[in-house]
Amino acid sequence: MSRIGKNPVAVPQGVEVAVDGNTVRVKGKLGALERTLPSDVNVALEDGKVVVAPANDERRGRAMWGLSRTLVANMVKGVSEGxxxxxxxxxxxxxxxxxxxxxxxxxxxxxxxxxxxxxxxxxxxxxxxxxxxxxxxxxxxxxxxxxxxxxxxxxxxxxxxxxxxxxxxxxxxxxxx
CATH class of the missing domain: 3.90.930.12 (Ribosomal protein L6)
Known part of the structure; x- marks a missing residue:
């Protein structure tokens, strides 16, 4: 169980997040970023928060869970604060x-x-x-x-x-x- 992956990524004011399959696009006051996450995780936008979950119960899916959540969090922080x-x-x-x-x-x-x-x-x-x-x-x-x-x-x-x-x-x- 990933302790980091469990936490949803809060999207601050002025930041737009678009999820298309495993591609996440983040746009903010400083610019825009796009990243395709591994197919071992599922990404969803729920209640203004980005939620990352493993696609299956395999070892690689659990390993990519926390990484993917952190990548999305860094994208959100990057376009808002840098x-x-x-x-x-x-x-x-x-x-x-x-x-x-x-x-x-x-x-x-x-x-x-x-x-x-x-x-x-x-x-x-x-x-x-x-x-x-x-x-x-x-x-x-x-x-x-x-x-x-x-x-x-x-x-x-x-x-x-x-x-x-x-x-x-x-x-x-x-x-x-």
Missing amino acids: FTVKLDINGVGYRAAVDGKLLTLQLGYSHDIKYAVPADIEIKAEKPTALAISGIDKQRVGQIAAEIRSFRSPEPYKGKGVKYEDEIIVRKEGKKK
Whole structure:
């Protein structure tokens, strides 16, 4: 029994949800999203709430139940509030600048890293050492943040690199004399 899947997804004011078979379309003030859920679950719109239930009593149906409910909940939250991931840049001379739809990163390499910002994602350089990545699709925002982090992931000795704002870097001790 899925504890997450049992809870229906409440649809807030200003958000329209359309269910067509296993395809869910969500439209809100920030945009519109569409996703086709696995055939192992049934999706229904009841009393202004989206209800997800397993189509059968097989293992895969129960496994997809909670996942599908969470995907729908993320779509509803994305079009109403949006998602934001913050990155911190640590290191001497490390910085970032946003120029329209081009992110320029200086991360200690011999060249600047130019990253083209996708159309559905917004990146702001709050400070030269802090980035805010926002959008309506949670998976897409997280993927872009992970790609930017991978250009120079934090190292354990000095903590230099690009890290998530809430990430804790476990530091190592340097070698002894």
